[in-house]
Amino acid sequence: MVVSLHPCTADKLARFGLDPQSPRVRLLAPLGLFDFVKLEKHAHCVLSDSGTVQEECSIFGAPNVTVRDVTERAETIEVGSNILTGAEPEMILQ
The missing domain is CATH 3.40.50.2000 (Glycogen Phosphorylase B;)
Structure with missing residues (x-):
């Protein structure tokens, strides 16, 4: 899975203690x-x-x-x- 992650979304994930890191997930900066x-x-x-x-x-x-x-x-x-x-x-x- 490829995720183009908006900075606001990344901040919210971090604030709620959610870690999108996974061997199956490739995080990209906003495209x-x-x-x-x-x-x-x-x-x-x-x-x-x-x-x-x-x-x-x-x-x-x-x-x-x-x-x-x-x-x-x-x-x-x-x-x-x-x-x-x-x-x-x-x-x-x-």
Whole structure:
């Protein structure tokens, strides 16, 4: 798993004592637009809460798991490129 980790997210993880370090996780500094889009384009699956990422994944044909309860990008669900899971770990892992 590759994670482009925003500094605010890293700070919150540390504040709650959560360590995302794992042999299966590769943490990256925040990526620029072109590098991030390239990563999306070649991903097997993308996990995000971003509406823009939902659209980009739909265009690239990359499956997207949206960690939210609702989306403004309903068309991504209709075409089957996106699923909504909310923040429940059990739903995300399905």
